[in-house]
Amino acid sequence: MDDETTRAERLIDAQTKAVELFDEIDRRGLIAAGRGERAVSDQIRDLANEMFGVAKFWHKRIVRAGPNTLHPYRENPPDRLITDDDIVFCDFGPLFEQWEADFGRTYVLGDDPVKHHLRDDLPTVFDAGRRYFDAHPEITGEQLFAEVRRLTAQAGWEFGGTHAGHLVGEFPHERINGDEIEYYITTGSDQPMRRHDRAGRQCHWILEIHLVDRERGFGGFHEELLDLRP
Secondary structure: OOOHHHHHHHHHHHHHHHHHHHHHHHHOOOOOOOEHHHHHHHHHHHHHHHHHHHOOEOOOOOEEEHHHHOOOOOOOOOOOOOOOOOOOEEOOOOOEEEEEEEEEEEOOOOHHHHHHHHHHHHHHHHHHHHHHHOOOOOOEEEHHHHHHHHHHOOOOOOOOOOOOOOEEOOOOHOOOOOHHHHHEOOOOOEEEOOOEOOOEEEOEEEEEEEEEOOOOOOEEEEEOOOOOOO
């Protein structure tokens, strides 16, 4: 088995474990009214350690509820109590044996039909973005970002972030600066996404979908591997 095949398998395995973690979050009912975002984040941290021995996350742990779901990754809104009609999203980057996973999902408490509609549109926009990526072998990060924003508008939402994903497995994505824009799915990222990085390794990508309804004051988030599938 060559190194690239091994790398791909390790990244897929890391995501598979992240899926198991999120399934257990749901099974245990950790996201519930009356709990603070930070407290839920800490419970998920402890659960990841219990299930998989995860001791480190490669980016900050995010649990956001209600109006805090409008904020993109880099912002740090104040801790908020989850209410019984909230929309909540989680974004975690656990390290499984030093392999990065980056996984995000959205939950709705209560019966608000618009919140349920937004939550249900997240994987739909993700899947459409992935199909577009699959159909365009020479696609750049900038081109995919433009398509994701088009799909978002077509679905009736606003895109909530300045990018729609990033490389995984090669670097902690919070360290981006001006000369690393090519590592993101964003405006100005003009290199083909299907390429090798500076170390000669195949690039693998995370696709992030952040849909928001600013008028109603909430959003949702969905992310996982783009180019690799279990």
